[in-house]
Amino acid sequence: MRKSIRERESRTGLSRRRFFNSVASGAAEAAILTVPGAVAAEAAVGQAADGNMVKTVLDINGRSHSLSVEPRWTLLYVLRDRLGLMGTKASCERGECGACTVLIDGAARYACMTLAVEATGAEITTVEGLMRGEELGPVQQAFVEEDAFQCGHCTSGQVVSVEALLRKTPQPSIEQIREGVSGNVCRCGAYANIFRAVQKAAELRKGGR
Amino acid sequence: MLSQFSYQRAASIKEAAEAASRPDVRILAGGTDLLGCLRNQVLQANRLVSLNGLSALKGIRQGPGGGLRLGALTTLTEIAEHRQILDSYSVLAQAAASVGSPQLRNQGTLGGNLCQRPRCWYFRGDFKCRRKGGDTCFAEGGDSQLHCIFGGASCYMVHPSDTAPALVALDAKVSITGRRGTRLVPLSSFFVLPADSLVKETVLQPGEIVTEILLDPPQPGARSAYRKVRERGAFDFALAGAAIVVAMAEGKVRTARVVLSGVAPVPWRSTDAEKTIIGKPLDAAVAVAAAAAAVKGASPLADNGYKVPLVRGILEETLTALAA
Numbered sequence: 001m002r003k004s005i006r007e008r009e010s011r012t013g014l015s016r017r018r019f020f021n022s023v024a025s026g027a028a029e030a031a032i033l034t035v036p037g038a039v040a041a042e043a044a045v046g047q048a049a050d051g052n053m054v055k056t057v058l059d060i061n062g063r064s065h066s067l068s069v070e071p072r073w074t075l076l077y078v079l080r081d082r083l084g085l086m087g088t089k090a091s092c093e094r095g096e097c098g099a100c101t102v103l104i105d106g107a108a109r110y111a112c113m114t115l116a117v118e119a120t121g122a123e124i125t126t127v128e129g130l131m132r133g134e135e136l137g138p139v140q141q142a143f144v145e146e147d148a149f150q151c152g153h154c155t156s157g158q159v160v161s162v163e164a165l166l167r168k169t170p171q172p173s174i175e176q177i178r179e180g181v182s183g184n185v186c187r188c189g190a191y192a193n194i195f196r197a198v199q200k201a202a203e204l205r206k207g208g209r
Numbered sequence: 210m211l212s213q214f215s216y217q218r219a220a221s222i223k224e225a226a227e228a229a230s231r232p233d234v235r236i237l238a239g240g241t242d243l244l245g246c247l248r249n250q251v252l253q254a255n256r257l258v259s260l261n262g263l264s265a266l267k268g269i270r271q272g273p274g275g276g277l278r279l280g281a282l283t284t285l286t287e288i289a290e291h292r293q294i295l296d297s298y299s300v301l302a303q304a305a306a307s308v309g310s311p312q313l314r315n316q317g318t319l320g321g322n323l324c325q326r327p328r329c330w331y332f333r334g335d336f337k338c339r340r341k342g343g344d345t346c347f348a349e350g351g352d353s354q355l356h357c358i359f360g361g362a363s364c365y366m367v368h369p370s371d372t373a374p375a376l377v378a379l380d381a382k383v384s385i386t387g388r389r390g391t392r393l394v395p396l397s398s399f400f401v402l403p404a405d406s407l408v409k410e411t412v413l414q415p416g417e418i419v420t421e422i423l424l425d426p427p428q429p430g431a432r433s434a435y436r437k438v439r440e441r442g443a444f445d446f447a448l449a450g451a452a453i454v455v456a457m458a459e460g461k462v463r464t465a466r467v468v469l470s471g472v473a474p475v476p477w478r479s480t481d482a483e484k485t486i487i488g489k490p491l492d493a494a495v496a497v498a499a500a501a502a503a504v505k506g507a508s509p510l511a512d513n514g515y516k517v518p519l520v521r522g523i524l525e526e527t528l529t530a531l532a533a
């Protein structure tokens with residue numbers, strides 16, 4: 001899937017995300033080097049000469065981002081405030097709500113409880129990375145079709161959790177669906193529609209979307 | 210934003226042990242407990258030493274004679290889904306599966322689960338309680354719904370871990386490495402009561418690192434289960450729970466371990482309940498007697514009397530289910 005995103009982007013030239021990254025990087029860490037595929041996993045973490053900053057390379061949605069981070073910065077902070085990837089939401093910042101869910105090496109995790117330095121060398125996927133080029137991916141499409149949100153604040157976390165669930169369990173039972181999104185709280189209580197969206201997403205994926 | 214700290218990714222267990230022996234250094238595994246403690250300023254750290262580069266601490270290996278060796282960095286998801294653990298140590302698979310949420314289990318490690326700090330709302334909040342060097346346990350005169358009914362003295366926390374009671378019930382051992390070498394401690398002597406220490410929950414000395422948890426081969430005729438009751442179905446710690454391992458022979462209980470969670474500052478082994486069932490067939494009458502024996506000597510605080518009937522119910526139900 002990552003490959004197809006990259007292929008698509010190289011065909012269309014400037015991708016939405018690259019545009020997004022480049023507009024955001026004014027406030028963020030200097031230049032964001034996008035070197036598709038190439039992540040120097042080994043030796044990527046090194047104490048920088050200037051004080052407490054650590055030079056690192058993060059592989060996010062199939063692109064390498066070289067940047068300096070403070071050890072105390074969470075992956076959530078780096079995604080949103082340094083790289084402008086605002087799809088991942090911040091709420092409790094204590095591992096208690098799921099709004100910040102991302103995939104790390106394919107497993108759903110809380111970006112608020114993960115230090116950015118610790119994510120070096122891992123393959124990170126955010127909700128932006130679940131797009132199929134400029135189109136919605138199957139889980140995103142299913143959430144829209146089934147009206148699986150009200151305020152939308154929990155939605156990107158839900159979508160990422162559902163992606164993780166369906167990669168492992170392509171045809172989940174209702175119990176497996178409940179369990180799969182049990183680490184994502186929806187204050188609006190859109191659960192019934194979320195569960196339907198998961199079933200829909202499973203169908204869409206089966207249909208090759 | 211968390212307070213400033215520096216970061217060190219240990220290249221060896223020895224390096225981690227050296228670094229962590231300083232009082233201002235904290236060990237980082239999955240971070241799901243540590244980062245919460247730092248954010249709430251329950252703990253301070255000038256440096257974090259990460260274990261996550263240490264492949265020797267990762268994964269599940271075969272132990273001697275059919276047992277298992279669980280690396281401290283093994284995630285709770287790995288444990289909950291491991292075929293051999295599901296088949297032969299169901300109590301542990303069920304306990305790991307009951308922790309927090311899928312995301313927390315994907316990043317939370319077994320070592321971190323055993324070494325996590327108390328969840329008492331006074332400890333986690335803005336209260337200088339005895340465990341934080343103060344001179345008061347606020348649960349004594351305050352809100353004590355979630356506090357202990359056994360083993361309290363000066364502090365009334367409950368141990369938050371779900372895997373700890375399961376591992377005590379399995380009579381697991383923990384391998385610990387420090388600057389001066391390695392020692393093996395039965396999990397049943399790994400945790401300390403407030404009467405022995407008011408500032409730490411385990412026997413770990415500064416710089417000591419949990420490297421492995423060792424499981425003996427399953428006993429013949431063994432059956433086991435972990436039952437956890439919580440306020441909501443996910444994201445929650447045990448109000449009370451029980452880890453039970455029995456070995457049957459000729460229709461009778463040959464050996465038994467009954468360990469309670471959510472009711473004491475350590476995983477609480479009830480030898481009275483064990484004595485009640487050993488040598489008997491596992492039936493409803495025995496389950497009721499064992500449950501009554503387990504709560505003898507409980508001393509609830511103002512708000513947590515409900516835990517006494519809750520423990521009885523959990524034990525009656527779980528023992529009966531194991532009989533089937």
Ligand SMILES: Cc1cc2nc3c(=O)[nH]c(=O)nc-3n(C[C@H](O)[C@H](O)[C@H](O)COP(=O)(O)OP(=O)(O)OC[C@H]3O[C@@H](n4cnc5c(N)ncnc54)[C@H](O)[C@@H]3O)c2cc1C
Nearest residue numbers: 238239240241242243309317318320321322324370371419
């Ligand atoms: C919302 C929420 C719900 C939760 N629910 C549950 C629950 O239901 N049940 C439960 O048991 N836990 C629960 N937890 C607690 C926690 O997520 C788990 O206990 C997890 O397993 C901790 O592992 P970790 O690797 O993330 O630990 P870390 O946060 O990395 O470490 C925890 C502590 O142990 C120390 N440590 C870690 N590894 C070692 C080692 N190898 N040797 C020595 N010291 C070490 C650290 O220094 C730190 O003090 C919950 C947490 C949250 C935020």
Ligand code: FES
Nearest residue numbers: 091093097098112
């Ligand atoms: S913001 Fe990370 S779990 Fe709530």
Ligand code: FES
Nearest residue numbers: 150152186187188
């Ligand atoms: S849609 Fe509002 S929190 Fe879930």
